[in-house]
Amino acid sequence: MIEPRTLKGFRDHLPAQALARERLLDVARRVYRSYGFAPIDTPALEYLDVLTGKGSAETDKQLYRFEDHGGRQVGLRFDLTVPFARFAAQHVGVLGTPFKRYHMATVWRGENTQRGRYREFMQCDFDTIGTTSAVADMETVLVVHDLLVALGIGRFTIRVNDRRILGGVLRTLGLADRATDLLRSLDKLGKLPPEGVVAEMVGHGAPEEAAARLVSMAGLSGGSAEVLGAVAALVGDDPVGREGVEAVRALVDGVTRAGVADGRVVVDPSIARGLDYYTGIVLETFLDELPTLGSVCSGGRYDDLAGLYTKQKLPGVGASLGIDRLLAGLEELGRVSAAETAAEVFLVHFDAAHLGDYLRIAAALRADGMGVEFFPEPRKLGQQLKLAGKRGFRVALVIGGDEFARGTAQLKNLATEQATTIAWNGDLRALVDAIHSHLEAIRSGH
RNA sequence: GUGGCUGUAGCUCAGUUGGUUAGAGCACCAGAUUGUGGUUCUGGGGGUCGCGGGUUCGAAUCCCGUCAGCCACCCCA
Numbered sequence: 171m172i173e174p175r176t177l178k179g180f181r182d183h184l185p186a187q188a189l190a191r192e193r194l195l196d197v198a199r200r201v202y203r204s205y206g207f208a209p210i211d212t213p214a215l216e217y218l219d220v221l222t223g224k225g226s227a228e229t230d231k232q233l234y235r236f237e238d239h240g241g242r243q244v245g246l247r248f249d250l251t252v253p254f255a256r257f258a259a260q261h262v263g264v265l266g267t268p269f270k271r272y273h274m275a276t277v278w279r280g281e282n283t284q285r286g287r288y289r290e291f292m293q294c295d296f297d298t299i300g301t302t303s304a305v306a307d308m309e310t311v312l313v314v315h316d317l318l319v320a321l322g323i324g325r326f327t328i329r330v331n332d333r334r335i336l337g338g339v340l341r342t343l344g345l346a347d348r349a350t351d352l353l354r355s356l357d358k359l360g361k362l363p364p365e366g367v368v369a370e371m372v373g374h375g376a377p378e379e380a381a382a383r384l385v386s387m388a389g390l391s392g393g394s395a396e397v398l399g400a401v402a403a404l405v406g407d408d409p410v411g412r413e414g415v416e417a418v419r420a421l422v423d424g425v426t427r428a429g430v431a432d433g434r435v436v437v438d439p440s441i442a443r444g445l446d447y448y449t450g451i452v453l454e455t456f457l458d459e460l461p462t463l464g465s466v467c468s469g470g471r472y473d474d475l476a477g478l479y480t481k482q483k484l485p486g487v488g489a490s491l492g493i494d495r496l497l498a499g500l501e502e503l504g505r506v507s508a509a510e511t512a513a514e515v516f517l518v519h520f521d522a523a524h525l526g527d528y529l530r531i532a533a534a535l536r537a538d539g540m541g542v543e544f545f546p547e548p549r550k551l552g553q554q555l556k557l558a559g560k561r562g563f564r565v566a567l568v569i570g571g572d573e574f575a576r577g578t579a580q581l582k583n584l585a586t587e588q589a590t591t592i593a594w595n596g597d598l599r600a601l602v603d604a605i606h607s608h609l610e611a612i613r614s615g616h
Numbered sequence: 617g618u619g620g621c622u623g624u625a626g627c628u629c630a631g632u633u634g635g636u637u638a639g640a641g642c643a644c645c646a647g648a649u650u651g652u653g654g655u656u657c658u659g660g661g662g663g664u665c666g667c668g669g670g671u672u673c674g675a676a677u678c679c680c681g682u683c684a685g686c687c688a689c690c691c692c693a
Contacts, residue, residue, distance in 0.1 A: 175683095175684090178683085178684065178685090229691090229692090231617085231691095232691085232692095249693085277693085279691095279692080279693095281617090281690090281691070281692080282617075282618095282690085282691095283684095283685080283686095284686075284687075284688095285686070285687085286693080287691095287692075287693075288693095291693065292693090293693060294693095354690095354691095357691095464692070464693070465692080465693065466693070467693080468692080468693070490693065491693080492692090492693025493693085494693070495692095495693045496693080518652090520651075521651095550649095550650075550651085550652090551651050551652050551653085552649085552651085552652060552653055553653080554652090554653085555652060555653040556653035556654075557653080558653075559653050559654065560653085560654085566652090566653090568651085568652070570651060571651090572651080580652085582652080582653095584653080587652095587653080587654085589652085
């Protein structure tokens with residue numbers, strides 16, 4: 171016997187979990203489309219040179235790579251942004267700009283696993299390319315906002331910053347040459363005490379006073395106007411840094427005008443993001459109830475990503491929803507339904523002699539738009555009801571010999587165990603309508 | 617990739633200083649009840665004690681390795 175097992179970081183998805191996942195995907199799809207983003211897809215496997223050197227040294231190490239049967243060096247995509255850059259460079263001609271797309275697909279990273287962190291997981295990206303308009307930046311934040319609201323996640327915070335601010339501050343402090351190391355240290359605020367971060371920066375060659383100023387800036391909290399004012403002071407006359415400050419100011423102003431509630435979007439000067447390709451605004455999204463889960467939706471502006479594949483200037487901005495991480499979080503919060511069925515109606519296989527009637531009834535209910543499972547075997551009624559309840563059906567439809575004789579049907583609410591008798595006298599339309607309205611009532615009652 | 621903790625039935629866990637046929641609750645199946653599920657009663661199936669090796673008369677228990685999970689580093693969705 172071969173032991174049934176899965177690779178580390180690769181998982182099976184049982185119905186309850188897969189259904190929850192599909193619900194998230196449905197919501198994401200709806201929100202993306204509501205802003206005009208169009209779906210695309212790309213291959214899971216790419217030529218290795220398309221993927222390497224685009225994210226960071228780290229993502230190169232995490233890349234699943236191998237030689238295919240034709241001796242080609244290939245790799246599995248580790249995110250959806252890099253393949254999109256290739257896609258955009260290859261197809262701009264027919265797409266035209268600006269171009270907005272969403273892409274929901276599986277990606278692979280050969281890194282160590284942890285809670286909410288797997289080797290195979292799904293991302294739901296949306297990006298706008300071909301424009302540097304601040305509107306595109308605003309929409310990126312608005313989509314993330316609408317998405318989390320639509321998912322019913324009450325408490326979350328979108329933290330925004332701009333790479334240019336960080337660069338400007340570093341230049342003003344004379345630390346531009348140490349940017350990567352210092353930003354990495356800065357990212358540890360919240361994990362390490364401020365003194366610890368300063369010490370680490372000094373280790374990277376920064377003067378203590380400069381490091382302390384950097385850390386105090388990143389630790390700023392409060393209203394966005396306040397934080398931006400303090401940041402602006404640190405940026406000084408650096409022109410690029412000022413652009414960043416203005417970009418964030420405009421961003422916050424725009425989303426506020428669009429109706430985003432106070433506190434949902436905050437300016438956080440410590441958000442740096444690891445991926446090297448970001449050039450403008452950056453954002454991360456945290457569940458207030460599970461801050462240690464990490465960001466469930468991150469992104470930013472990258473103004474020269476496609477430059478690796480084409481001479482044409484293709485600026486872009488977008489974000490990525492990590493639905494597997496989000497799902498892990500929702501599960502932990504007990505917010506994932508235990509239902510194992512997507513259908514609402516369980517049709518009891520009562521009397522094998524009436525098989526034809528059952529099939530006809532099931533077909534009529536489905537034609538009306540309801541999901542119906544007709545149990546394949548005429549097992550004992552108790553057993554069928556037990557299974558139906560366990561799987562999470564809303565109602566069981568019981569029609570046995572007695573009911574057929576009387577022209578009635580019994581509709582049982584599986585949650586409350588209450589049964590209602592429906593009189594239909596062989597009029598299929600009447601039966602369907604009655605069940606339909608009962609279901610509506612049950613749904614709205616929840 | 618590095619370090620720490622953990623690994624007994626599908627799930628949650630017992631298992632005395634290593635001692636003979638490894639237990640419980642829940643879940644599952646069958647019956648009490650050939651037309652009504654989440655209560656009750658009775659019975660039943662199911663465990664290479666993660667895997668491999670070592671120490672020992674004897675290992676679930678001690679040692680080493682390995683795999684997996686969690687946590688931290690790193691990075692990130």
